[in-house]
Amino acid sequence: xxxxxxxxxxxxxxxxxxARLRCSPMKGHSxxxxxxxxPEEGLKxxxxxxxxxxxxxxxxxxxxxxxEFPKEGPSILRIQQVVRGDSxxxxxxxxxxxxxxxxxxxxxxxxxx
Amino acid sequence: xxxxxxxLPTLSVQEGDNSIINCAYSNSAxxxxxxxxxxxxxxxxxxxxxxxxxxxxxxxxxTVLLNKTVxxxxxxxxxxxxxxxxxxxCAENIGDYKLSFGAGTTVTVRA
Numbered sequence: 032x033x034x035x036x037x038x039x040x041x042x043x044x045x046x047x048x049x050a051r052l053r054c055s056p057m058k059g060h061s062x063x064x065x066x067x068x069x070p071e072e073g074l075k076x077x078x079x080x081x082x083x084x085x086x087x088x089x090x091x092x093x094x095x096x097x098x099e100f101p102k103e104g105p106s107i108l109r110i111q112q113v114v115r116g117d118s119x120x121x122x123x124x125x126x127x128x129x130x131x132x133x134x135x136x137x138x139x140x141x142x143x144x
Numbered sequence: 145x146x147x148x149x150x151x152l153p154t155l156s157v158q159e160g161d162n163s164i165i166n167c168a169y170s171n172s173a174x175x176x177x178x179x180x181x182x183x184x185x186x187x188x189x190x191x192x193x194x195x196x197x198x199x200x201x202x203x204x205x206x207t208v209l210l211n212k213t214v215x216x217x218x219x220x221x222x223x224x225x226x227x228x229x230x231x232x233x234c235a236e237n238i239g240d241y242k243l244s245f246g247a248g249t250t251v252t253v254r255a
Contacts, residue, residue, distance in 0.1 A: 035187070064241065073233055073245030074188065087241070122187050129240045132178060135187035 033058065035125050035136035036105075043142045044113050052108040052139045056125030063106045064124045064133055065091075065098060074122060080106060110141075118143045154250045163221040165249045167234035172215060174244075176237035179208060179219045181230045182248070188233060191219070221251075229253045 036055040044050050056063050061082050066074035076090040080100040091098065095113075100106040110117055120140050124133035157163045169177065175196040180188035194201045194208045194217075201208050207220040217234050231250050235243040 037187075062241070064243075066243075066245075071248075073235075073247050074243070076242045076244070079241050087239075090242075124243075130176065130237070132190050132193055133243060134190060135180075137185070137187045 035123055035134055037121075037123050037136035037139050039139060040137065041140050041142070043144060045144045046114060047112050050110040050113050050117070050141055052110075052121050052123075052141070053105040054108070054123030054125075054136060055105040056123075057134055060125035060127050060134075062126045062129065063100050064126075065106075065108050066122045066124065068120045068122060068138070077108075077121075113141075113143050115143045117141060153247065154252070156252045156254060157224050158254050159226060160223055163219075163224045163228070163251060165219045165221075165232050165234075165251065167217040167219075167246050167249075169215050169217060169234065169236045169246075170244070171236060171238055172212075174236035174238055177208070177210060177217055178235045178237070178243070179206075179217075180233045180235060180245075181228075182233060183230045191232075224251075224253050226253050226255065 038053050063080045065077040068074045078088040078091045078098045079086045083102050095111045097109045120138045122135050122138045124135045126133045178193040179191040181191050182188045192203045192206050192208050194210050199210050205222045209218045231248045233248045234246045238244050
């Protein structure tokens with residue numbers, strides 16, 4: 032029973048490039064959440080999606096960041112024109128319904144040169 | 145070993161002893177709380193959860209205590225083992241889906 036799968040595990044981009052982070056939720060889970068973690072800090076909520084719908088993106092910067100969870104395929108977190116401050120670990124979690132424990136993937140570590 | 149002072153980020157404990165990790169939460173409206181364990185290079189791993197209509201819940205070697213009066217949560221680990229070394233986060237559920245994470249406590253188990 033596979034858990035939450037994220038790829039790539041590590042991603043290096045130069046300033047100004049685009050970063051695409053992918054997340055496949057656990058089987059049977061239709062709720063996906065993205066969080067960002069800076070070194071030695073807790074995770075910060077970014078966005079909550081259900082299939083084809085963004086439910087809450089209040090934690091996501093208004094510019095350059097976008098997320099989607101299409102009917103088919105993984106959820107994608109896209110960061111356009113990356114800057115050094117985007118360097119962080121990005122974690123995806125999924126749950127079967129609201130109010131149930133969120134289960135996390137092992138994250139994508141994004142480094143900006 | 146016990147992390148006293150809610151802002152203490154590290155806890156060193158002798159193997160075989162019990163560990164107590166403390167956490168303060170901020171929102172009196174929070175009704176669901178989760179403890180996660182995060183090992184280096186990995187994502188948070190669910191340990192145990194508790195809802196606000198309870199004040200204690202037990203799992204395998206772990207117990208979570210909730211004191212709503214002072215907005216305090218604790219995780220007790222019995223007979224701490226080397227594999228318990230990790231960063232432990234408490235998270236409160238806000239608005240049914242957003243998790244708000246604490247800063248984390250680093251637990252180091254001494255052999």
